[in-house]
Amino acid sequence: MxxxxxxxxxxxxxxxxxxxxxxxxxxxxxxxxxxxxxxxxxxxxxxxxxxxxxxxxxxxxxxxxxxxxxxxxxxxxxxxxxxxxxxxxxxxxxxxxxxxxxxxxxxxxxxxxxxxxxxxxxxxxxxxxxxxxxxxxxxxxxxxxxxxxxxxxxxxxxxxxxxxxxxRGGPAPVHHDGPAVGIDVGLEKFATLSTGEYIANPRFFRRDEQVLARAQRRMSKYAKGTPERGYHKRIVRRTHERIANRRKDFAHKLSRRLVSEFGLIVFEDLTITRMIKNHALAKSIADASWNQLMRYTQYKAEGAGALCIQIDPRGTSQRCSACNAVVRKDLSIRVHQCPSCGLEIDRDLNAALNIVGVGLHSLELAPRSRCL
Ligand SMILES: [Zn+2]
Incomplete structure (x- = not known):
């Protein structure tokens, strides 16, 4: 490893x-x-x-x-x-x-x-x-x-x-027997765990975005090749670096926690559904952070004896996590209300529950009827 x-x-x-x-x-x-x-x-x-x-x-x-x-x-x-x-x-x-x-x-x-x-x-x-x-x-x-x-x-x-x-060779670590968790990522909240826990977007995401936009605006005022431009370009680059470091730190901490608490961690494969349309910068920053979190969790899982997998997320937000009925809803509807079984929970939590269900099923650890 x-x-x-x-x-x-x-x-x-x-x-x-x-x-x-x-x-x-x-x-x-x-x-x-x-x-x-x-x-x-x-x-x-x-x-x-x-x-x-x-x-x-x-x-x-x-x-x-x-x-x-x-x-x-x-x-x-x-x-x-x-x-x-x-x-x-x-x-x-x-x-x-x-x-x-x-x-x-x-x-x-x-x-x-x-x-x-x-x-x-x-x-x-x-x-x-x-x-x-x-x-x-x-x-x-x-x-x-x-x-x-x-x-x-x-x-x-x-x-x-x-x-x-x-x-870090040596003997393979023993598989740990912590519970399974499904993780739904979004723009409103950074992540929702199937355990019911929410991980808010760190405040610095928003702040860093603004600082970067300002630095970029300043740089663009000067013509290419001028010393002023060079100066501001360096500031932009340094801002990028600071943002990257902060995000890295955030992903390291969260992934470390996930692999120590859970034996199976299921993410949705973000390359399959190219997520929600939203304003570009916020999304690109979040996108990079989710990817980072998944990558870090993946490699930390190896060392911790946990398993981290990604599943096809199609249907995970529309399906009822309790009875499997399809409940259509657009993005503005934040609560999942199931007319068939009466379940009423946060839509992201419902998705996270489906994600862990699909993950367990894909590993043949759960009956088919529960998940897709
Ligand atoms: Zn239902």
């Missing part, structure tokens, strides 16, 4: 320059490799593999001084990242989804270099060593848990971070 930890890095000015340069070298490598794949496909319908590009890299290093000044395995990691992007792209195409073709990375869009630990990188004390960069100071605010596999540096706004990716 893979887990990762993130720590703040404090590079010197010289190290910052070297890291920025290295990002650029990797970005060029990524973009060139992407162009090669693109051309091969467009001109000869031929797909280029990771193995081919990795072999070429070896040759290229003998002539390109920037590549020569960059750790070989870390370059391979970048080529692998591109390969993964392509695999995900083909997977989406196969599933019939509209998939965007992998894109070239602009200077702002490429922010991470991965090192395999022991090959041009290692941690000792409160320093991390990267080949061609040196020993960079880190603040290890929490212990690293597991066997370190990769060390990456990443740039977010004006800050640098170290990402430590660990393998």
């Amino acid at each position: 893979r887990t990762s930890f993130r720590y703040r890095l404090y590079p010197t000015r010289q190290q910052t320059r070297a890291m920025t340069q290295m990002l650029d070298t990797h970005r060029h490598l990524y973009n060139r490799a992407l162009a090669e794949r693109k051309d091969a496909w467009e001109q000869e319908q031929r797909s280029v593999r990771y193995g081919d590009q990795s072999a070429q890299l070896k040759v290229e290093r003998t002539t390109n001084p920037y590549l020569a000044q960059t750790n070989f395995t870390s370059c391979q990691q970048t080529l692998r990242r591109l390969d993964k992007t392509f695999q995900a792209f083909f997977r989406r195409v196969q599933c019939g989804e509209t998939a965007g073709y992998p894109r070239f990375k602009g200077r702002d869009r490429f922010d991470t270099v991965d090192f395999v630990v022991g090959d041009g990188s290692k941690i000792s004390g409160n320093r991390v060593y990267f080949q061609h960069i040196g020993n960079v100071r880190i603040v290890l605010h929490r212990p690293i848990n597991g066997m370190i596999k990769t060390l990456s540096f990443t740039r977010r706004a004006d800050h640098w971070y170290l990402i430590v990716s660990c393998d």
